[in-house]
Amino acid sequence: MQSYFYGLADFLTGKLSGNEVFTSGYSGETSDFVRFNQSRIRQPGHVEQQYMSIDLIDGQRHAGGFSTLTGMVEEDQRRLAELLDDLRGKLPNLPEDPHLLYATEVNSTEQLGENRLPDPEEALARILAAGEGKDLVGIYAAGGVTGGFANSLGQRNWFSSHSFNLDWSYYLRTDKAVKTGYAGFAWDQAAFERKVAAAEVQLAALDHEPMTLEPGGYRVYLAPVAFADYVGMLGWGGFGKKSHETKQTTLLKMIEDGAKFSPAVTILENTKDGVSSNFQGDGFIKPDQVVMIENGAYKECLISPRSAKEYGVPTNGASGFEAPESVEIKAGDIPMDEVLTRLDTGIWINNVWYLNYSDRPGCRITGMTRFACFWVENGKIVAPINVMRFDETMYRALGENLIGLTNEQEMILDAGTYGGRSTGSERVPGALIEDFTFNL
Amino acid sequence: MFETVEQHFKEVAPAADFCSLRLVSELRESVQVRQGVLQPVSTGRDAGAMITVLDQGGMGYAATSDLSRNGLAQAVKQAMAWAERSRGKSVIDFTRVVVPVPQGEYVSPVERPWSEMPLTAKIDLLKAECEKLKTDDRIVDWSAYLVHTGTDQLYLTMDGGRVMQRFSFIVPGIGVTANEGSETVSRNFGGFDLGRQGGMEVLDRIEFTKQSETLTREVLELLTAPNCPSGTMDVLLESNQMYLQIHESIGHPLELDRILGDERNYAGTTFVTMDMLGSYQYGSELLNITFDPTISEEFATYAFDDDGVKAKKEYIIRNGILERALGGATSQARAGKPGVANSRACSWNRQPIDRMANLNLEPGDSTMDEMVGAIEAGVYMKRNNSWSIDDSRNKFQFGCEYGRVIKNGEFGEVVKKPNYKGISATFWRNLRMVGDRDTFEVLGTPNCGKGEPNQAVRVGHATPAAVFAGVDVFGGA
Known part of the structure; x- marks a missing residue:
């Protein structure tokens, strides 16, 4: 073509x-x-x-x-x-x-x-074949x-x-399921079977009486997919130049009050290592990287050509929506095999769901736990939990309450297909967070 | 184009149990003025066709923007191949699905067509509205816009079914944002909650040119208002919040494909089970929910759904009791339960699935004054700005742009960031009062998301304001 x-x-x-x-x-x-x-x-x-x-x-x-x-x-x-x-x-x-x-x-x-x-x-x-004897639901x-x-x-x-992007879940019963994705450019049956095997392990862990937790503050581990969704909310009006100039950015307290995240948090648009195109709709070429948050402090906006002209600054090749397409969150120093131990007692959250701002200038985000989430005691998985609603400001979760990020990142290829198949991606670690607020 | 495609379809239709063609041609136009500056105007034509084949129990589809005879023949070939691959491996033996041979047409009621108003007149109208919005230095962003879509849709079946439907959709909107220090608040009119069918006369009906004064006054009130109080209390929800409450905690849970599990990997499951249909106490006796494709200006009114099934009004919940789910012909065959004509696709390149279409709360008999007067301690909330609900459509939390305390039956101070949370399965049982016709509004949203591959469709919700007792209310951070 x-x-x-x-x-x-x-x-x-x-x-x-x-x-x-x-x-x-x-x-x-x-x-x-x-x-x-x-x-x-x-x-x-x-x-x-x-x-x-x-x-x-x-x-x-x-x-x-x-x-x-x-x-x-x-x-x-x-x-x-x-x-x-x-x-x-x-x-x-x-x-x-x-x-x-x-x-x-x-x-x-x-x-x-x-x-x-x-x-x-x-x-x-x-x-x-991977669905034989199980309840597999999803899309290829x-x-x-x-x-x-x-x-x-x-x-x-x-x-x-x-x-290709196979986005699927194995269901155990009612809303208890393990969500998994296998995406790439060439099918590797061994890699697929490893994904299936890992999902089967979690499926077995789900097969216990679920616990219902009371609302309150809990120590949590947000696995990379969940952490990507939580931080991904900043893509909705957080980073754009227009949202900053019109004071609608959800990072307003960073701009007006000097609020910061933990120095462990660095977020960038990493076009060079993503899977999207390197050009945008007005013909500008995107730089390899644009660092939006560096060591917890706001650094750069995503600037579309239109905003560049309106506010008298150079464009950095952002699309009209001024939202990132190839997000990277830098890794931290928590070894992946120590996550359970470091979590000690709290909630292991593999997936979150239906996030929205409950206070945009306060950067407070509400959402639900979903799929395989577990109660952990003394570094051991005890039981799956029934779904919980959280409502927490990002300044607390990524600020004073951030214990740390894992030292490995996961590359997540967006399975979205609204209008057409997405070429967005996220490269993110997992996050250990203290006193994460659940309200329902 | 339509006649040519119709002829091509006759020529390429395969030797299969069933084959249909759904041709969609849309002309989308948008005009927006922001801070007095006309934003880039856009006009787009999206046209394509989907071929669906049922054969020997299998089903397959293929969609293409190549509407030539050869393009459609290729699509038929691909749809046949997928029908063969799915034979004996599908969730249902498709020979069990009864497919209609529909005949009919539908045209949106339009008094003043979009195309008859010159572009310059639309720009002037929006500029005039925009100018009214900058009333204070603290107002930092403001805009007014119109989006129009004309959709022509032809549905054909190989055995002579033919349905032609022509829609005119309009989405008007006005928005204003104010800031002081680290606080920013917005007020909006229309946009994602006020889609209608019709032409420019819709602007008169919704009093588009009379909104600016209220919006600018309220956004400045919010800037200095205290946070919404916290506690368990009554809430009076305006119709432009009720539509969202109905959508998320009645509409989605009752979709039959969710009950059947199709959406569990993406949009989610539901707390509703098959055994609840016909007997479950969903809400108080005041709750009457209808699937109603007969309100002419409502966003998702149509004569036939995208599987060619004739649409008619049905009670979904009557006097609080759940009567039926929202499921089209395929879901009804799978479930063995009655449904409605709601199998719908967002465009030519997606398969129909169970959607809400128009889902309405029938008006009650309480006036607005009576509802306010009946509240000892509570909050009035209007215009949704935050929505979240769990994957079983049970635990929800919603927020609004504007709130007012109600004390001893009278309106009190304005409060910002009113939020409330609850559980669908019990929330509607606390429906205490339902507003009358004077509080009833026809609303609709253009972007209800669901399905794999993903689809955003137009849905309509007509609803009065209503009062709920014992709701968990709170404010901002």
Whole structure:
């Protein structure tokens, strides 16, 4: 599709007149999706989709639009020409945009992924085999994901990735289950079997009478997936330049009151080691890394081109949402094999669920424990717990109450598929936290 | 496009037990003015088709944006392949699912079409609203916006079924944010809770141009207001909080695919079990919940669901007793229980699953004054801004933008960050008063998330305000 997209960009370039410029984005995927429930197939199918966007610019006036593509050049050229005409017709009616900023320096890049995916039937057979005698529920998503950028100045960028993501749970009964993910670029049956075996161990640990805990403060271990979700909430309005300038950032107390997290906390957008594309929708190339929190203190915002123009600062290649896509939280010094001992007595939380801010400027987050979470006494797992609601400010959890982070990180590939398959990722350690507040 | 695709489908339909095509063509447009500056305008056309095949007990689908004869033929081939792979390995033998041969059409009621108002007039309207919002130096961000989606959807079956539905969806919104030091508060009107079907006349009905004064006054009140008090007390929930309460703690728990376990890996399970259907005391006798696709301006009104089943109003909970779950034809066949026509997909590239559509609380007979007057000690809350509930849809915690203390039957001081928590299975039994028609509002959200692969769909909730007794209330950090 790379040459196809570039060909359409050339076609559009030929359609420009006067001082017109365009920027254009492409996104596509060819995906197999198979849902499972009770170790049987619920909904299996295939999706092929392609979208192309255009922002037509004349001076400081511009208008944007998108269209699905068919893959047939004549039809797609017709649709794009029609879209271009529609946008051109709008321009005289629009005011100049004081915050328009797009890349004018040509930076063409290419990130090509190799297709080493398993045959769908083979993957299906292996997953169904892993579900034999158990209650497996979840989804297998696999295929190619592509993205591109082009402009009439001659810049061309392309990204392709061929990945799979098996996101599944083994259920024991009611809401007691072990959630596991196996994602990557080539199926490694031995690695998959290790994931299955680890889940089976936890499934056995779940097979005890669950404990119901009273609300209160507990020492907890947030395993990497849970910790990624908790800290991931900062991506929702915490790091963006616009949210800082309009005082809507959930890290407002850092900005206004000088509040800090523990020096053990460093959070960055690590594009270099992530699996997303290194370019954004206005044609800017992302730096390898942007450090948002360094040793507990706020350092840098994610700055989209639009915010850059509005607030008079350089962009660092953030998307319009100014949210990270390749998050890394630096590891700490707690050996993974000492976590149970260091937790001593408290709650081992593998997964959290349905997080939301209960006080945005206070950075207080509520959410639930979910799946396999255990009560631990004297460094030993005693019993699974019934789900608990927490409501805790991040300043306490990552500040005075943070005992430490594990010395190993886990790479988590986002299984999200809203609109299309996500290429987001998180590389995070686990976290030991004292006096974590549960309220229901 | 529709006629051509219809012809192609006739030519490529396979020799299978059943095959359908669902063609969706959407035109999305958005206009926003923020701090007096027009944000980038956007227009987009999203068109594609999904082929679904049932054959010898198996099921498969394929979706494509290539609507040529060849593109659809490829999709049929892929759907057939998945039907074959799933044969004998599916959660249900699909020969047991009764598929209708529907005939019909639906068109959203539109008095003043979106397309007939020039873009410049929309910009001027939003600029005028935006200008009214910056009334104080402490107001740090403000905006007004309109999002419109025109959706044309054609459903065909290989045995002659044909349903054409044309929708016009509009989402208006206004937001204002104020700050002082390390405190920031917001007030919003519309946006994620006020989606409707219709045209520009919706703006008149919701009094879009009359909201700014209330929003700016209230956001400044909140900036200096004390935190919401803590304790167990009555709450009076405005309709724009009730819609969320219904959505999360009645709608989702009653989805039949959750009861059947499909969503356990992602959206979650439910505390509701099959044996509760028909007898469970879900709430007090004042609780009457309907699945109602007949309110013309409501967001998820339609004539047929995405499996071609004709939609009609059904009581889900009557006088507090749970009568039926929210499940489409496939879930009904799997469960052996009655449901509703709610098998829906977010677009052409996702399979239909059980969704809420319009799920409403029928109005009661209490006026707003009577509800306030009946509260000795409590808090009035409006406009949701925080929502979280466990995976069984039981332990919830919700927050609102604006609160007012109620003492001895009268409104008292304004309070910020009103939050409350509870348990679905018992919360609705404490429903003490239900507002009358004057407190009833037609609301709807464009982004209810669920499903694997993930889908965000439009749902409607029409509801009055209501009073609950003995609720655990608290404020901010």
